[in-house]
Amino acid sequence: xxxxxxxxxxxxxxxxxxxxxxxxxxxxxxxxxxxxxxxxxxxxxxxxxxxxxxxxxxxxxxxxxxxxxxxxxxxxxxxxxxxxxxxxxxxxxxxxxxxxxxxxxxxxxxxxxxxxxxxxxxxxxxxxxxxxxxxxxxxxxxxxxxxxxxxxxxxxxxxxxxxxxxxxxxxxxxxxxxxxxxxxxxxxxxxxxxxxxxxxxxxxxxxxxxxxxxxxxxxxxxxxxxxxxxxxxxxxxxxxxxxxxxxxxxxxxxxxxxxxxxxxxxxxxxxxxxxxxxxxxxxxxxxxxxxxxxxxxxxxxxxxxxxxxxxxxxxxxxxxxxxxxxxxxxxxxxxxxxxxxxxxxxxxxxxxxxxxxxxxxxxxxxxxxxxxxxxxxxxxxxxxxxxxxxxxxxxxxxxxxxxxxxxxxxxxxxxxxxxxxxxxx
Amino acid sequence: xxxxxxxxxxxxxxxxxxxxxxxxxxxxxxxxxxxxxxxxxxxxxxxxxxxxxxxxxxxxxxxxxxxxxxxxxxxxxxxxxxxxxxxxxxxxxxxxxxxxxxxxxxxxxxxxxxxxxxxxxxxxxxxxxxxxxxxxxxxxxxxxxxxxxxxxxxxxxxxxxxxxxxxxxxxxxxxxxxxxxxxxxxxxxxxxxxxxxxxxxxxxxxxxxxxxxxxxxxxxxxxxxxxxxxxxxxxxxxxxxxxxxxxxxxxxxxxxxxxxxxxxxxxxxxxxxxxxxxxxxxxxxxxxxxxxxxxxxxxxxxxxxxxxxxxxxxxxxxxxxxxxxxxxxxxxxxxxxxxxxxxxxxxxxxx
Numbered sequence: 001x002x003x004x005x006x007x008x009x010x011x012x013x014x015x016x017x018x019x020x021x022x023x024x025x026x027x028x029x030x031x032x033x034x035x036x037x038x039x040x041x042x043x044x045x046x047x048x049x050x051x052x053x054x055x056x057x058x059x060x061x062x063x064x065x066x067x068x069x070x071x072x073x074x075x076x077x078x079x080x081x082x083x084x085x086x087x088x089x090x091x092x093x094x095x096x097x098x099x100x101x102x103x104x105x106x107x108x109x110x111x112x113x114x115x116x117x118x119x120x121x122x123x124x125x126x127x128x129x130x131x132x133x134x135x136x137x138x139x140x141x142x143x144x145x146x147x148x149x150x151x152x153x154x155x156x157x158x159x160x161x162x163x164x165x166x167x168x169x170x171x172x173x174x175x176x177x178x179x180x181x182x183x184x185x186x187x188x189x190x191x192x193x194x195x196x197x198x199x200x201x202x203x204x205x206x207x208x209x210x211x212x213x214x215x216x217x218x219x220x221x222x223x224x225x226x227x228x229x230x231x232x233x234x235x236x237x238x239x240x241x242x243x244x245x246x247x248x249x250x251x252x253x254x255x256x257x258x259x260x261x262x263x264x265x266x267x268x269x270x271x272x273x274x275x276x277x278x279x280x281x282x283x284x285x286x287x288x289x290x291x292x293x294x295x296x297x298x299x300x301x302x303x304x305x306x307x308x309x310x311x312x313x314x315x316x317x318x319x320x321x322x323x324x325x326x327x328x329x330x331x332x333x334x335x336x337x338x339x340x341x342x343x344x345x346x347x348x349x350x351x352x353x354x355x356x357x358x359x360x361x362x363x364x365x366x367x368x369x370x371x372x373x374x375x376x377x378x379x380x381x382x383x384x385x386x387x388x389x390x391x392x393x394x395x396x397x398x399x400x401x402x403x404x405x406x407x408x409x410x411x412x413x414x415x416x417x418x419x420x421x422x423x424x425x
Numbered sequence: 426x427x428x429x430x431x432x433x434x435x436x437x438x439x440x441x442x443x444x445x446x447x448x449x450x451x452x453x454x455x456x457x458x459x460x461x462x463x464x465x466x467x468x469x470x471x472x473x474x475x476x477x478x479x480x481x482x483x484x485x486x487x488x489x490x491x492x493x494x495x496x497x498x499x500x501x502x503x504x505x506x507x508x509x510x511x512x513x514x515x516x517x518x519x520x521x522x523x524x525x526x527x528x529x530x531x532x533x534x535x536x537x538x539x540x541x542x543x544x545x546x547x548x549x550x551x552x553x554x555x556x557x558x559x560x561x562x563x564x565x566x567x568x569x570x571x572x573x574x575x576x577x578x579x580x581x582x583x584x585x586x587x588x589x590x591x592x593x594x595x596x597x598x599x600x601x602x603x604x605x606x607x608x609x610x611x612x613x614x615x616x617x618x619x620x621x622x623x624x625x626x627x628x629x630x631x632x633x634x635x636x637x638x639x640x641x642x643x644x645x646x647x648x649x650x651x652x653x654x655x656x657x658x659x660x661x662x663x664x665x666x667x668x669x670x671x672x673x674x675x676x677x678x679x680x681x682x683x684x685x686x687x688x689x690x691x692x693x694x695x696x697x698x699x700x701x702x703x704x705x706x707x708x709x710x711x712x713x714x715x716x717x718x719x720x721x722x723x724x725x726x727x728x729x730x731x732x733x734x735x736x737x738x739x740x741x742x743x744x745x746x747x748x749x750x751x752x753x754x755x756x757x758x759x760x761x762x763x764x765x766x767x768x769x770x771x772x773x774x775x776x
Contacts, residue, residue, distance in 0.1 A: 060651045062636070063659065063681055090681050093656055119648075 067113035099140035109356035111319040131235025149360040157225030158191040168221020179218030181255040190263040192390035205419035229269035234357035248279035264316035291326035304336035310382035313349035314389035354391025370395035427526040434533035436464020438743025441758025447493035470566040473615040474646035511738020512772040536744040539594030539697040546664040553579040579671035588690040590662040591633040595698030606698030613696040
């Protein structure tokens with residue numbers, strides 16, 4: 001991260017205009033609560049434009065308030081002034097953005113507002129660029145936990161600060177081979193699955209399924225680094241590009257053609273953002289792949305599950321990438337599994353709070369989206385909440401510890417459920 | 426019965442009425458008090474929402490009207506007196522010497538822009554750099570006084586910061602004009618776009634209560650304005666002040682942020698609304714037709730007879746019955762011609 005000196009126009013934001021002495025002779029005393037419209041109201045826009053940021057869709061906001069109405073954050077906060085996309089857009093247009101405010105970091109980039117905006121404003125892009133101003137120009141305050149995660153990713157390629165040599169250790173004692181030229185599929189588990197104790201089980205289950213289905217796959221372990229998706233959303237464009245270029249180089253060197261991911265975030269960036277840096281691979285999310293294996297009859301479900309399961313659509317699989325049916329097809333194929341839907345399913349899925357860097361923030365208790373979503377899951381009567389994203393997994397496991405009566409629900413990744421059912425009993 | 430129609434007003438609506446009547450084989454006398462035909466639109470460089478030339482439009486209409494065999498054009502004169510009942514009216518032009526028998530009368534006398542000096546808090550007429558939208562229109566005209574550059578009156582400086590105040594003189598209880606003038610949001614947006622086109626570095630800020638750019642092509646124009654980086658602040662300019670160097674200060678509330686806001690601009694343009702034509706009361710009396718509370722002419726039935734006045738044989742077209750965009754004035758001309766034709770045919774049958 002570069003922390004440079006503040007450019008002149010930053011000093012101009014919200015500065016007091018020195019016209020008071022003239023006003024006093026004409027209209028009387030200026031109240032301090034007034035906003036002063038002066039030169040800076042154009043400068044923020046110009047500065048952002050100079051960064052090559054496409055501003056035109058932001059200016060077409062006509063303040064209808066739909067973004068605020070659908071934003072999941074409004075369901076967990078008591079602050080009436082908190083996180084209002086339309087207000088922040090308006091402030092930015094007038095050069096009045098408060099870069100000290102926490103709300104710049106609150107957005108989880110869940111895409112609900114973008115999905116509904118009648119003007120097609122790229123709100124997530126806007127939030128990302130406000131964060132870029134903070135990260136690149138050193139204004140405001142990046143939350144400590146986020147800063148730590150980014151520093152770790154920059155130095156050792158994962159947010160935990162674990163040594164990069166251990167990135168493939170989760171696969172020890174498993175029939176998982178290193179990827180080599182000619183291997184059909186690269187399995188990219190991502191940082192959480194590689195290092196987090198709970199999430200590792202998902203990687204292990206996934207590897208087991210692929211092996212049982214006879215898929216030719218391999219992993220790159222310590223050669224790879226974080227995909228960078230969350231880092232980019234948190235405004236660290238330079239770090240993201242470094243990560244992307246590193247990964248693309250490694251993939252290309254090893255002749256990678258197809259990439260299988262567990263995290264929808266890795267999926268999203270490999271599929272939609274890496275091509276910008278000439279990283280063109282066939283990217284597939286594991287739910288798409290498993291659904292395909294099931295259709296081809298390559299998975300043999302031998303054990304009945306006999307549980308009621310509800311499925312949470314991850315923001316980055318559902319709204320961002322339109323994948324809603326395959327996870328459900330998989331769940332419905334598991335014998336004895338009864339699928340029940342939560343309210344706010346599919347496109348209306350309630351964000352767990354992990355995206356946009358949220359996974360690394362210390363969200364105040366009572367303001368956690370995953371608490372609310374877990375309660376919704378419990379209300380369906382299901383005994384299992386199925387997920388397809390490591391952020392959702394971690395957030396819901398966390399919520400289980402704080403939400404009342406949460407013992408009666410288990411959090412399981414779809415891979416874990418499939419793995420359980422294809423074991424010989 | 427005389428199958429001839431008297432048309433008061435040679436603007437867009439009046440001219441189109443004459444043309445449409447001509448096409449129906451009905452003769453008319455087009456009376457215009459100015460020396461030239463064309464009303465207000467003849468002075469507009471660009472119209473909204475498609476940025477077509479107002480001057481070209483008027484030229485085209487005038488051309489058609491002059492080529493129409495059944496239209497007698499009388500400029501620089503007014504109707505002073507009308508006697509009789511439909512369809513046997515007797516109209517006197519000018520000093521009263523020229524009398525014409527007519528079967529029906531069409532009122533297309535247009536409107537008067539609101540006199541912005543009546544809204545004293547804006548300082549129009551006192552502060553040099555507070556101008557009206559009509560004056561801004563002249564500045565935007567490439568054939569106008571500044572060749573199309575927006576230079577402010579006090580010192581000729583090219584504008585860098587412009588504020589446009591919406592709803593001046595309309596929607597205002599204090600001034601006795603509660604109605605909305607319908608087209609001001611549209612022409613204001615058009616002007617904002619034009620200013621940015623002439624001076625891309627200028628900051629143009631529109632202060633509004635609502636954005637009423639409705640209808641086909643209008644919303645699209647509004648969006649275009651936004652994409653041209655024109656700032657829209659929801660909050661009416663409450664007052665203007667002036668600084669020693671001629672800069673205009675404004676006070677408003679930014680209702681989105683819930684905070685009072687102050688600004689300094691090189692030029693403030695007041696988007697004035699419309700009031701009824703100055704001659705409207707006189708003509709109402711002369712023709713014995715009703716005028717509504719807001720000063721515009723009353724029609725026989727607001728739903729079914731929007732182009733009929735309250736007296737048989739008298740019809741209404743154009744801005745005289747309320748502000749409307751140009752295509753609507755053209756439509757009025759056609760509608761009135763149809764109504765007149767039907768009326769005259771009915772009268773013919775009765776005889």
